[in-house]
Amino acid sequence: xxxxxxxxxxxxxxxxxxxxxxxxxxxGFNGLFWYQQHAGEAPTFLSYNVLDGLEEKGRFSSFLSxxxxxxxxxxxxxxxxxxxxYLCAVGDSNYQLIWGAGTKLIIKP
Amino acid sequence: xxxxxxxxxxxxxxAGRRMTLRCTQDMRHNAMYWYRQDLxxxxxxIHYSNTAGTTGxxxxxxxxxxxxxxxxxxxxxxxxxxxSQTSVYFCASSDHGDSYNEQFFGPGTxxxxx
Numbered sequence: 001x002x003x004x005x006x007x008x009x010x011x012x013x014x015x016x017x018x019x020x021x022x023x024x025x026x027x028g029f030n031g032l033f034w035y036q037q038h039a040g041e042a043p044t045f046l047s048y049n050v051l052d053g054l055e056e057k058g059r060f061s062s063f064l065s066x067x068x069x070x071x072x073x074x075x076x077x078x079x080x081x082x083x084x085x086y087l088c089a090v091g092d093s094n095y096q097l098i099w100g101a102g103t104k105l106i107i108k109p
Numbered sequence: 110x111x112x113x114x115x116x117x118x119x120x121x122x123x124a125g126r127r128m129t130l131r132c133t134q135d136m137r138h139n140a141m142y143w144y145r146q147d148l149x150x151x152x153x154x155i156h157y158s159n160t161a162g163t164t165g166x167x168x169x170x171x172x173x174x175x176x177x178x179x180x181x182x183x184x185x186x187x188x189x190x191x192x193s194q195t196s197v198y199f200c201a202s203s204d205h206g207d208s209y210n211e212q213f214f215g216p217g218t219x220x221x222x223x
Binding site (some may be wrong): 004031033041042045048050056090092095096097098099100 | 144149150151153167206207211212213215216217
């Protein structure tokens with residue numbers, strides 16, 4: 001079967017750095033996405049990886065290792081507005097996205 | 110319209126009733142999707158359409174039907190609602206129907222079936 005694993009919940013302090021991990025087992029690999037979802041709102045795109053390595057976009061970076069079936073999202077200089085759920089999604093052999101259940105990130109002052 | 114819209118925002122429905130959730134996008138995207146999101150589970154694909162006139166089944170299609178008569182609209186119909194269909198439903202679109210393209214999401218419809 002296909003599976004995406006993420007921690008259910010993480011807590012971090014404002015101004016700090018947090019790393020959210022995602023491991024996947026899918027039939028094929030056609031890209032990995034990270035989305036942010038605030039409570040009661042729609043998911044919004046954060047990052048996309050298709051090759052191994054680190055993609056940096058401002059305070060957010062995403063890393064991919066295809067051989068290990070592993071990705072992480074790194075958030076720096078945390079702000080209260082970063083309190084949200086972070087969803088990892090992988091494109092499978094049918095080019096459909098398989099979604100993890102999401103990691104709820106709680107930021108404390 | 111800017112982006113992707115859904116209607117209604119929320120709905121309470123008696124079991125056995127028929128219901129259509131509406132979705133419209135103005136980005137001229139080829140592909141559109143319907144997902145359901147339940148607590149503790151990832152988004153699950155119900156149906157998709159890679160281009161107007163074509164549709165496909167996702168992971169959880171039973172009890173749902175879709176149509177794609179034109180590029181902009183992608184309605185989702187529950188023929189006879191059951192309580193297990195209580196969920197938040199998101200419509201999404203992307204430029205093309207492959208997983209290399211970012212998906213844009215509508216604001217969601219919160220559906221309760223009693």
